[in-house]
Amino acid sequence: MKKFLSIVLICLALGGVVFAQAKKGPTLRNRDPDTLVFVLAAAPQPLDPNIYTTLNEAQIMREINETLIGMKSDNTFYPILAETIPTIQNGLVSKDGSVYTIKLRKGVKFHNGNPFTADDVVFSFNRILHHPKSSSKSMFSAVLSVVKVDDYTVKITFGKLKDPEYATVALTSWEDRAKYMTASPYGPALNILAHYCSGIEDKETVEAAGADYGTKIVVGTGPYKFVSWPNPQEVQLTRNEAWWGDANTVAFKNIVFRAMSEQPQVNNVLITGEVDMAFNLSKLDIGNLERNGLVITTKPGVTIWYGVFNMNSDLVGQKKNGKLDLSGQYTEGDSTHLRRAIFYSINPVPFIKQVDIFNGYAVPANQMMQPGFLGYVEGAPAGTPFAEFNEKTWYYNKEKAKAEFAMLSPEFRAKLGPESVTLVVGNVTDRVKIANNIKDQVKTTLGFDLIKVVPMVNAQIIQQSKTGDGYDMVVTAWFTPTMDPDYTCIIYGGDSIGTGMNGALYNNDIVNKNIQIGRYSLDRKTREEAYIKVQTQLMTDKPYFPMVYENVLFASHPRVGNLDQAIFKTKLVDIHLLTRLQ
Amino acid sequence: MPALFIGGAGMLSNADIAFVPDQYFRKGSVMFRYIMRRILMLIPVLLGVTFIVFSLMYITPSDPAQMMLGANASPAAYKQMREDMGLDAPxxxxxxxxxxxxxxxVFGYKGLLFGDLGRSYVSNRIIFELILSSFPNTLILSVGALILALLxxxxxxxxxxxxxxxxxxxxxxxxxxxxxxxPVFWIAMVLIYTFANNLRIFPAIANPRDFLSLVLPIITLSxxxxxxxMRMTRSSxxxxxxxxxxxxARVKGMDEKTVVxxxxxxxxxxxVVTVAGLQFGSLLGGAVLTEKIFSYPGLGSIMVDAIFQKDTPQILGSVCFVAITFTVINLAVDILYGFIDPRIKSTFSTKKKLVRGNQ
Amino acid sequence: MDKILEIKDLHVHYYSNRRTVRAVNNLSLDMQRGRVLGLVGETGAGKTTLALSILNMISAPQGKIISGSIRFDNTDILGMSNQELRELRGKDIAMIFQDPMTALNPVLTIGEQIAETIFKHEKVSKAEAWSKAEEMLETVGIPGVRAREYPHQFSGGMKQRVVIALSLACNPRLLLADEPTTALDVTIQAQVLDLMRGLIKTNNTSVLFITHSLGLVVENCDEVATMYAGEVVEYGTVKQVFGNPLHPYTKGLLGSLPDYSEGSPRLRPIPGLMPDPTNLPKGCYFSPRCPNVMPQCHELHPENSSIEVHLVKCHQYQENLHVEQSI
Structure with a gap:
């Protein structure tokens, strides 16, 4: 027995020594150093930018298919497949701001040798707008027509619906668009031309490949070309040596994209060095990653976390004669007071610090618009509804909360039992934690456990948000890939009611009017003023409460460089801009 | 079912009837009919399985059309998509x-009975092509795990x-x-932490082409x-x-090794053979978690992703495939059983002559 | 006369639940070569234990041979190594068990089971062992071709014949037959015993025939020993013991046989039960039930009194050494 025990002890000791020795930085093992391994959060859908839009395939498609123009990490535009950025000044934009003349870059070839011409541009836009499977129809809905002028010139006309009634009509061809739309300037025009969904595809290849395009056959003009997709979770690209943009500046010869959905496992493979870059990290363990020699890059992102007060709710909404008040002229009633009471009871700053939610990688939000966008109001200027905002405590105000609560009429107060306000949230751990924190904060401030947290499948939340039934509050997040305020305005635009995007079912004429101004003007100043007005109105009515702006967070192998230039606020990475340090 | 066979064989051997020696066994006809019957039983099994899975997909919330179009689709586009996908039909x-x-x-296909369920809503790959290319990977893990478990x-x-x-x-x-x-998840994480992160012997990502990377997932699964x-062998x-x-045997003087x-x-x-057969079925299913953690391209990962994304045709195709495999495995075990245990073997034979035992 | 087996003062205990079962107590027994010795006793008397002890197959930790000696053909069994014992078993001493249904391995052919003994103990090739196995089957009346079949394809009686073939395959000097026909029905019983008698005579095998049936003893045995509570209480030739039973237990056994000459008889059992082997009485073990019990029976354990070859353990006969030989 003694012998046995002593053997066991020796083994444990040896094991401990080996363990201690073994901790070193991420190694490449016997991996090819010329290959960058990039982790995606889920298996990518087909690599067809005109049709599929999630972040996972977007990361891949951006390297293969290029757009007409691009956006740098400082939000300025630069030409890619277009020769110059069209502006009114250089005459490439019509005087009324609705027609963009794009001069295409000459001498560009697709990966299979086919020449890049105007036909491909027309084809791609037609696909985005009219293909039955396309998921980006809404984003590009302002495009009225794309017309070939000659092999290297294209005219894109933007427009709007002649009548808001036509919103339910499916526009399935250029003719339909001509019939139901009229030309108009479009504020985010350049933004959507820079969005990866408008990556240009080769007409000849796509038509020939049929349903196999995107999975077996993928062709573009970009710095990387498609090699293979051996199983749903792995995509292989290789450098396009014939790239028009100088292949010598592209550091990594090959890219392998690997889908890994388990976050702790992502941390593991970063530590062992089996992958080079990842964003779907287990936030809890960031410190451990740093200790193991990985480079952590974080910068502000374009995801805003916010809460919704359902205007169709008897408890926190705005109803007139028992029906949803769509007039926007809100009268102060009991529900208004309760809404404000809850509003002032919340403080999202602790969520940011909380290790298992944001772990410090977020910034408190003072309005329903991301920082850096047109019309964003910095800080807390006096005389505005933003004045109450504070970096440390957000809009939290215990006295005001209690005061509002005290203003409730006795009958209304009597109706309020414990957990009578339903807060629905997507059944993802972080979101539920945030919801529960809100519940606790309200309970502490008002002294009354008012909120009931109901986790739900996200799709069901969207479903219920179409009609505004079955919930009083929602906690959710919004991501704006176009980097333009117009896309964020979908949340509170009157025309979004019934789509499930406007969860508060909020309709305000001032807001709607200014959204329209912002949407259909080209002048920056005009747009900016319009959006400021929108935000001011929103923070006055308080149908939504903004919580935090979430940071973008990447971990990478120390051999990868130029991260700051290459990583965007949209969580996308310009892999061809990365450099090799080792 | 094995119990019934043993009981039957027992009853027969007690009777005062001698069986005809081996050369008179026509294993062919009875065995063949038995196999055919078992394969025919597959049909109600598959119908039942697909019906249940389909119903579950039908009644759970989450709309494939919505998922395909993304969160901010226009109502018109959404309506069109639903029609195209045939989701409005009863x-x-x-x-x-x-x-x-x-x-x-765009969305058409020939149907399950023709082995064609069209393309996956999510990946747009041909469903059976995807299943057939990923299933061998899962098989590698499951077979490996079973062999290790037996060894x-x-x-x-x-x-x-x-x-x-x-x-x-x-x-x-x-x-x-x-x-x-x-739990499988925990074993995997412990193994990865020890052998991949710290000792750096095995990689944390598994790949069917790289044998070394299969070691950890196979151990996890097994x-x-x-x-x-182990317990079954011990108690048996x-x-x-x-x-x-x-x-x-001992009284005959055989040494302990021969006796054991x-x-x-x-x-x-x-x-143990019966248990191993059943275990194989659960290994095929249990591979799901292991595949997810090790990011291994098997049928399990595909099924899980399909379920989360409400990719109904993919789910149905995968589930059918697993059901068929499981049935075939059980059939194989039942037949194997007959070859191992001579008492069962006899029940597969025809009795050509019944001879009164001459004692 | 030539003694093939000499057992002296054997004590065997079993251990279960922290209680000691005294299965064999101070047992002494001699066997003559070439003779059939019947060992009679009720269930629980220790007969199977005795047989297993002869082969030194009492398995620790459940059981243990405490003391005593067993000599087989002048070889000390209890001192033999495991290797020597394995060579002895099946070759020099063979054993047949009571239940033929479970004595054979269901997954091996009967031919294989016989041939493996032959192959182990005799220097022949596997093919020769197999043909010898087929021959053995023929001698017990089973067609040799059936050696390829499995036990479940045979009836009970045939299985026991296979077991006999198996045990006699290597021509053992001593055969321990533990109630070989108890599980068979009467007609088969007769056939099997005929067979056994024939084979024993041919090979001059000595047999220890364990049974609880007095009738079988009379038909098949030369000598008989009565066993009670783990010891031999009476021993002699069949004629002696059954003609003139001395020990009250033997008398009780014979007396309990129904006597049809008196019309419809009433059964005359021996009153009482065999003592609990974990708690044996002081003095003579039979004393609680003995009709001729004397005061010293409760105090003192009786020694063997011998009347020529007729031995008896009973206080009645301690002093009386001369008993007329009854016919």
Whole structure:
């Protein structure tokens, strides 16, 4: 027995020594150093930018298919497949701001040798707008027509619906668009031309490949070309040596994209060095990653976390004669007071610090618009509804909360039992934690456990948000890939009611009017003023409460460089801009 | 089912009738009919399975059209998509389409009965092509795990049985209990943390082409089965070692090794074979978690992703495939059983002559 | 006369639940070569234990041979190594068990089971062992071709014949037959016993025939020993013991046989039960039930009194050494 025990002890000791020795930085093992391994959060859908839009395939498609123009990490535009950025000044934009003349870059070839011409541009836009499977129809809905002028010139006309009634009509061809739309300037025009969904595809290849395009056959003009997709979770690209943009500046010869959905496992493979870059990290363990020699890059992102007060709710909404008040002229009633009471009871700053939610990688939000966008109001200027905002405590105000609560009429107060306000949230751990924190904060401030947290499948939340039934509050997040305020305005635009995007079912004429101004003007100043007005109105009515702006967070192998230039606020990475340090 | 066979064989041997020797067995006809019957039973099984899965997909919230178009689709586009995908048709019509086919230029297919469910909503790959290319990977893991479970489980079970309640037996019992109760997820994480992160011996990502990377997932997957097979072998051996014919073998002067391996083990392995067959079925299913963690491209990962994304045709195709595999495996085990146990073998034969035993 | 088996003062205990079962107590027994010795006793008397002890197959930790000696053909069994014992078993001493249904391995052919003994103990090739196995089957009346079949394809009686073939395959000097026909029905019983008698005579095998049937003893045995509570209480030739039973237990056994000459008889059992082997009475073990019990029976354990070859353990006969030989 003694012998046995002593053997066991020796083994444990040896094991401990080996363990201690073994901790070193991420190694490449016997991996090819010329290959960058990039982790995606889920298996990518087909690599067809005109049709599929999630972040996972977007990361891949951006390297293969290029757009007409691009956006740098400082939000300025630069030409890619277009020769110059069209502006009114250089005459490439019509005087009324609705027609963009794009001069295409000459001498560009697709990966299979086919020449890049105007036909491909027309084809791609037609696909985005009219293909039955396309998921980006809404984003590009302002495009009225794309017309070939000659092999290297294209005219894109933007427009709007002649009548808001036509919103339910499916526009399935250029003719339909001509019939139901009229030309108009479009504020985010350049933004959507820079969005990866408008990556240009080769007409000849796509038509020939049929349903196999995107999975077996993928062709573009970009710095990387498609090699293979051996199983749903792995995509292989290789450098396009014939790239028009100088292949010598592209550091990594090959890219392998690997889908890994388990976050702790992502941390593991970063530590062992089996992958080079990842964003779907287990936030809890960031410190451990740093200790193991990985480079952590974080910068502000374009995801805003916010809460919704359902205007169709008897408890926190705005109803007139028992029906949803769509007039926007809100009268102060009991529900208004309760809404404000809850509003002032919340403080999202602790969520940011909380290790298992944001772990410090977020910034408190003072309005329903991301920082850096047109019309964003910095800080807390006096005389505005933003004045109450504070970096440390957000809009939290215990006295005001209690005061509002005290203003409730006795009958209304009597109706309020414990957990009578339903807060629905997507059944993802972080979101539920945030919801529960809100519940606790309200309970502490008002002294009354008012909120009931109901986790739900996200799709069901969207479903219920179409009609505004079955919930009083929602906690959710919004991501704006176009980097333009117009896309964020979908949340509170009157025309979004019934789509499930406007969860508060909020309709305000001032807001709607200014959204329209912002949407259909080209002048920056005009747009900016319009959006400021929108935000001011929103923070006055308080149908939504903004919580935090979430940071973008990447971990990478120390051999990868130029991260700051290459990583965007949209969580996308310009892999061809990365450099090799080792 | 094996119990019934043993009972039947037992009853027959007690009768005062001598069986005809081997050369008169026409294994062909009865065995063939038996196999055919079992394969025909597949049809109601598949219908039942697909019906249940389809119903579940139908009643759960989450709309494939919505998922395809993304969160901010226009109502018009959404309506069009639903029509194209055939989601507005009544339940029975949709189910019927899955069996017999759906005519549509973009979303059409020939139907389950023709082995064509069209393309996955999410990945746009041809569903059966995807299943057939990923299934062998899952098979590699499952077969590997089963082999490991048998290779380690049976010998350890024998050792435990021949030295019951010794120190070795206690250690192995604890090990077995741990293996059976630890969740697959946890085992995987511990193994990865130890061997991948710290000792850097094995990679954390598994790849069917790289054998070294398969070691950790196979160990992970086999833990549970190994524990079960170990305990099964142990108890079966203990049971067999008490039998009279073991005493006879010893009394004949056979050495202990012959007694254990030739006399006892062959009998003890009979229930273990049944358990191993069942374990294989659960290994095929249990591979899901292991595949997810090790990011391994098998059928399990595909099924899980399909379920989360409400990719109904993909789910149906995968589920059918697994059901067929499971049935075939069980059939194989039942037949194998007949070859191992001579008592079962006889029931597969035809009795050409019944001869009154001459005593 | 030539003694093939000499057992002296054998004590065998079993251990279960922290209680000691005294299965064999101070047992002494001699067997003559070439003779059939019947060992009679009720269930629980220790007969099977005795047989297993002869082969030194009492398995620790459940059981243990405490003390005593067993000599087989002048070889000390209890001092033999495991290797020597394995060579002895099946070759020099063979054993047949009571239940033929479970004595054979169901997954091996009967031919294989016989041939493996032959192959182990005799220097022949596997093919020769197999043909010898087929021959053995023929001698017990089973067609040799059936050696390829499995036990479940045979009836009970045929299985027991296979077991006999198996045990006699290597021509053992001593055969321990533990109630070989108890599990068979009467007609088969007769056939099997005929067979056994024939084979024993041919090979001059000595047999220890364990049974609880007095009738079988009379038909098949030369000598008989009565066993009670783990010891031999009476021993002699069949004629002696059954003609003139001395020990009250033997008398009780014979007396309990129904006597049809008196019309419809009433059964005359021996009153009482065999003592609990974990708690044997002081003095003579039979004393609680003995009709001729004397005071010293409760105090003192009786020694063997011998009347020529007719031995008896009873206080009645302690002093009286001369008993007329009854016919």
């Amino acid at each position: 339940f029975i019509v949709q189910y019927g389409r899955f069996l017999f086919g759906y005519k549509h230029p 380690l489980g049976i010998p350890i079970g024998i050792i435990s049985a021949t030295k019951p309640y010794s120190v070795a037996d206690m250690v192995f019992t604890v090990f077995a209990l741990l293996g059976a109760s630890m 833990m549970n089965s190994m524990a079960i097979i 051996m203990l049971d067999v070692m008490q039998q009279d014919y073991i005493r006879t 391996f030739k006399h006892a083990l062959r009998n003890a392995l009979i229930p």
